[in-house]
Amino acid sequence: MHEDAVVGLIGGQGWMGRSLGLAWLEQGLLTPERLVISSRSGGNAYRDWPRVRSVQDNRALAELADVIVLSVRPQDLGGVDAEVQGKLVISLLAMTSCQEVASRVGSHRVVRAMPNAAAEIRRAYFPWYASPQVSDADRRLVQALLESCGTARELTAERDLDYLTALSGAGPAYPALLAQSMLEHARRMGLDDDIAREAVMQTLVGGSLLLEKRDGDPGEMVERLIAYDGTTAEGLRAMIDGGLCQVVHQGLEAAHRVASDSR
Numbered sequence: 001m002h003e004d005a006v007v008g009l010i011g012g013q014g015w016m017g018r019s020l021g022l023a024w025l026e027q028g029l030l031t032p033e034r035l036v037i038s039s040r041s042g043g044n045a046y047r048d049w050p051r052v053r054s055v056q057d058n059r060a061l062a063e064l065a066d067v068i069v070l071s072v073r074p075q076d077l078g079g080v081d082a083e084v085q086g087k088l089v090i091s092l093l094a095m096t097s098c099q100e101v102a103s104r105v106g107s108h109r110v111v112r113a114m115p116n117a118a119a120e121i122r123r124a125y126f127p128w129y130a131s132p133q134v135s136d137a138d139r140r141l142v143q144a145l146l147e148s149c150g151t152a153r154e155l156t157a158e159r160d161l162d163y164l165t166a167l168s169g170a171g172p173a174y175p176a177l178l179a180q181s182m183l184e185h186a187r188r189m190g191l192d193d194d195i196a197r198e199a200v201m202q203t204l205v206g207g208s209l210l211l212e213k214r215d216g217d218p219g220e221m222v223e224r225l226i227a228y229d230g231t232t233a234e235g236l237r238a239m240i241d242g243g244l245c246q247v248v249h250q251g252l253e254a255a256h257r258v259a260s261d262s263r
């Protein structure tokens, strides 16, 4: 069935929905005939793919599709009127357990997955958890569909997904906050705006790529630069003494608390 499964993407014009839908088409994972999307107010994300079917009625989508991906905001789940009759459902919703999705759509074959904003450039971290009713063949399909947008990883405990919602799901916003704060300071110091932007972006992107290349041990880099005992060490010590780590932990705890709240 999976070789020619039709995928129905509820909320397919939204940020995460169109990131996935376009990745599947552009990577040849699905032919346009095998993708059905639904939306509330329309959109033109699939203008280059006229054979993708677009519907407004989620019941019609559930009939056409073998696999249903739910990509609406959590507060909109109640408005999704679809009876999927035991089909595989992949939910991207934060704050919504497998059990809640199952009782809403009428299938216990539920996967919960957590993308992040970098799905848009196919660099998301995309952990997922499958309820026991999901078969091995389903799991292979889920892995293939999700890794089209980055690194997909199956988890063995659903609660880890609540934490990862705060850590990696919300995660791309954290370097954005750091960039904003660095930019504010550079402007205050009178740096030309173009130079300030270029300096901040190049530094954050370059620093992240360097970390990735060094196999992601940030502690080693921090320690090495503190031992260097130059200007960087002075900046790092002031940030650490000023409570940067505690503030980051508080932010993660606050996001985790909300992510663990069931709707």
Ligand SMILES: NC(=O)C1=CN([C@@H]2O[C@H](COP(=O)(O)OP(=O)(O)OC[C@H]3O[C@@H](n4cnc5c(N)ncnc54)[C@H](OP(=O)(O)O)[C@@H]3O)[C@@H](O)[C@H]2O)C=CC1
Residues within 6 Å of the ligand: 010, 011, 012, 013, 014, 015, 016, 017, 038, 039, 040, 041, 042, 058, 071, 072, 073, 074, 076, 079, 080, 081, 092, 093, 094, 114, 115, 116, 117, 169, 170
């Ligand atoms: N954005 C992010 O960075 C992340 C998002 N998520 C999760 O992904 C999910 C989707 O988020 P995101 O893509 O950002 O949200 P968006 O608001 O960008 O997209 C949601 C889409 O769902 C559509 N929609 C709402 N109700 C229905 C319905 N009944 N039938 C069909 N379509 C409907 C909306 O249409 P309309 O605009 O017309 O109302 C909209 O296009 C959320 O549950 C969120 O928790 C998870 C991690 C990261």
Ligand SMILES: O=C(O)[C@@H]1CCC=N1
Residues within 6 Å of the ligand: 094, 116, 165, 169, 170, 171
């Ligand atoms: O902010 C949110 O609720 C969603 C889930 C994680 C990232 N975006």
